[in-house]
Structure formats: structure tokens, C-alpha cells
Amino acid sequence: xAEKIRVSWEKYFMNIASEVSTRSTCDRKHVGAVxxxxxxxxxxxxxxxxxxxxxxxxxxxxxxxxxxxxxxxxEANSIVQAAKNGVQIDNAEIFVTASPCYNxxxxxxxxxxxxxxxxxxxxxxxxxxxxxxAGIDLINIK
Numbered sequence: 001x002a003e004k005i006r007v008s009w010e011k012y013f014m015n016i017a018s019e020v021s022t023r024s025t026c027d028r029k030h031v032g033a034v035x036x037x038x039x040x041x042x043x044x045x046x047x048x049x050x051x052x053x054x055x056x057x058x059x060x061x062x063x064x065x066x067x068x069x070x071x072x073x074x075e076a077n078s079i080v081q082a083a084k085n086g087v088q089i090d091n092a093e094i095f096v097t098a099s100p101c102y103n104x105x106x107x108x109x110x111x112x113x114x115x116x117x118x119x120x121x122x123x124x125x126x127x128x129x130x131x132x133x134a135g136i137d138l139i140n141i142k
Contacts, residue, residue: 009039010095010117010139010141011141013034013036013041013093013095013117014095014097014117014119014141016032016034016041016044016095017032017033017034017044017095017096017097018032018097018119019032020032020033020034020044020045020046020074021046021047021074021097022046023046023048024046024047024048024071024074025046025047025048025049025055025056025057025058025071026047026048026049026055026056026057026061026068026070026071027056027057028056028061028068029047029098030046030047030097031046031047031073031074031096031097031098032044032045032046032074032096032097033045033046033074033075033077033078033094033095033096033097034078034094034095035078035079035082035089035092035093035094035095035113036092036093036094036095037089037091037092037093042082042087042089042092043078043079043081043082043085043087043089044078044081045074045075045076045077045078045079045080045081046074046077047071047072047073047074047077048071048072048077049070049071049072050072055070056068056070056071073100073101073103073104074096074097075094075096075100075104075107075108076103076104076107078094079107079108079111082111089111089112089113090111090112090113091112091113091114092111092112092113092114093113093114093115093116093117094108094113094115094116094117095117095118096116096117096118096119097118097119097120098118098119098120098121098122099116099118099120099121099122099123099124099127099138099140100116100118100122100124100127101122101123101124102124102126102127105124105126105127105130105131108136109130109131109134109136113136114135114136114137115136115137115139116131116136116137116138116139117139117141118138118139118140118141119140119141119142120142121140
């Protein structure tokens, strides 16, 4: 009987972020985020419309400069869920299916998250230099 190879913790949490992304309500891009500390999930989020308002999939997109702005991004939603539930995320890690936009990067940094794992690089190269200067590890695990 062949020994089963276990996935790494990084792959495990990224797999969960991918599953979380399936809840996304914007068909332009499905993104999931998982905030973790000491191998324990603290919060999750996916990109979706403002609570109680119509979803992109139902009402169409609000486009600004080629981006749909109707949704709140997965990273922001995971931070909001932690705050809403009283979960402290300082010194945590975040696993995101796509690298954060500039605004989400700023939220992540100011929340005290120290590592950002992502699968796909998404658009904004400013985060690379800012992560380096802020002492945040930005790790592509693809």
C-alpha cells in the first residue's frame, strides 16, 4: 500500500481559500481569503456585494476604469468578519487566491498581518515594494 503524501500547510490553507472563492457573487473574478494564525483558521472572506444589496451576478457590474466596484474584496471581507466577531488577527497570515489590490494590501498591513500567500499575481506591483518596506512577506505559492 502506497503511503499517502500530505499537502503542506500552505497548500492546505490555499485549497481552503479556493473553496471559499466559490461563494463569490461577481462572475468577473472569484477570490477567496483565509486568515490563519498558528495553523488555526481565524476568518474567511470572498468577494461579494454589500450585505443586503444585489449581487453582480444578479444585477450586473458597476464598472470603473475596467474594474467592477460593486463588490467588497475577499481580503477586506475576511478582515471585516474577524472584526465583527471579535477575532484578533494581529501577527496572522492571509492566504488569498489572487494577490491583493493596493487598497486591500493597505488594510492587510494595517491589520498587522505579517505574511500574504497568494496563487496568482493580480495587477498591482506597488505591493511588492511596500511589502518589503513594511516587513510583510509576500509569497507566491503557485
